[in-house]
Amino acid sequence: MRFTQTLITVAAISLLALGSAADGRTRAECERDYKPQVGQAGKDVVWVPTPDELVSRMLTMAKVTPKDYVVDLGAGDGKIAIAAGKKFGATALGIEYNPEMARLAQCYVQAEGVTDKVKIVQGDIFKEDFSKATVVTMYLLPELNMRLRPTILAMKPGTRVTSHQFSMGDWEADETAEIEYRTAYLWIVPARVEGDWTFREDGGKTTFSVAMTQKFQRVSGEAGMGGNRNPLVGATLRGEEIKFAFNDDKGQTRTLTGTVRGSEITGTLRGPGSTEIRVSGKRS
Ligand SMILES: C[S@@+](CC[C@H](N)C(=O)[O-])C[C@H]1O[C@@H](n2cnc3c(N)ncnc32)[C@H](O)[C@@H]1O
Structure with a gap:
């Protein structure tokens, strides 16, 4: 029995060795x-x-x-x-x-x-x-x-x-x-974000709109929450990850951090006092 096992082991090792020699x-x-x-x-x-x-x-x-x-x-x-x-x-x-x-x-x-x-x-x-x-x-x-x-x-x-x-x-x-x-x-490779976007708070009332223009990974534009529209500040686009800030109608800074998937952006919007809400945006 032990002899048979040894034979099988030796045969297996030889096969492995042969395999790599033939391979390499x-x-x-x-x-x-x-x-x-x-x-x-x-x-x-x-x-x-x-x-x-x-x-x-x-x-x-x-x-x-x-x-x-x-x-x-x-x-x-x-x-x-x-x-x-x-x-x-x-x-x-x-x-x-x-x-x-x-x-x-x-x-x-x-x-x-x-x-x-x-x-x-x-x-x-x-x-x-x-x-x-x-x-x-x-x-x-x-x-x-x-x-x-x-x-x-x-x-x-x-x-x-x-x-x-x-x-x-x-x-x-x-x-x-x-x-x-x-x-x-x-x-x-940057996501395509150029266009007009409408964002809504998931399960809440906050809404805002963003108009973006794009040259490769460089993004600029403006955002409106309430009546005023203000420029996007510090916009970065790395692949499908986007980040920008803007001032809302009360002059308070809002920062969006999101992921772009086709004509949808999902992420978070940070506002005054580090409050954070989940938002989803759709391109029109
Ligand atoms: C400058 S070498 C770079 C080789 C390798 N990528 C490196 O960095 O070490 C460019 C290689 O592209 C090949 N090549 C040239 N035109 C090509 C084509 N249209 N399609 C595929 N290979 C091509 C050449 O034969 C050459 O081996």
Whole structure:
């Protein structure tokens, strides 16, 4: 009986060992098939890898967690997608146009033992669907970022986007970091809040209206409670989280902190003496 159990255990261990050997060639073995050259042509931009430290910084800025689905646009050797899976525990996809590069990157995925979390596909970033990403990473070119911008802005509010070196025109970054003269940018896809809103206290009598204009994450406008309308002060929009203050008709400051979901904002309105009521707003 004990002998049989030992045999089964040995067989199981051997199978496991075989599995990982079959799964993982070393990085050097991957490079025997294909060794890329820094600066080699790509479809829309050449291959230059992001330095390791900056990769970590970009993923840290984007607050990547195991709940995230990270997509690297123009994945090169797959290093950003691999780091997202290996160091941050995220699920990650790299999209790379060059088929040999994509094959090398997928081989590295196996060599790094992250096939359960990370995948590299051969494809064109302007054709592949990455709308389900919660984090998008890129090291492309300014004009390519601008071509991608409408697609990115249509993604779920709160999606984080991080770019090595290149900005996105007049969409200012929410955060930047510098590492050895290289810049990492972070944007958070803002909810769409432009328009006229009517807010009501949940189960109460208070009402107020807000008219908002928006340029990306920058919001301005005015609010009216009673007769007067007063400007919004200190408005911030981070993904779907919005905050602003305004003076009511008695000159007392009211502060709204809310969450935007389509044409609805739910949150709290703080008033004089730190009183707080729950409010819901609808866009007309
Ligand atoms: C500057 S490298 C960045 C590689 C990697 N993201 C990194 O930061 O280390 C850009 C990569 O995008 C790839 N590329 C260029 N145009 C592409 C396209 N339209 N679709 C997918 N990949 C593309 C290139 O082959 C190259 O590997």
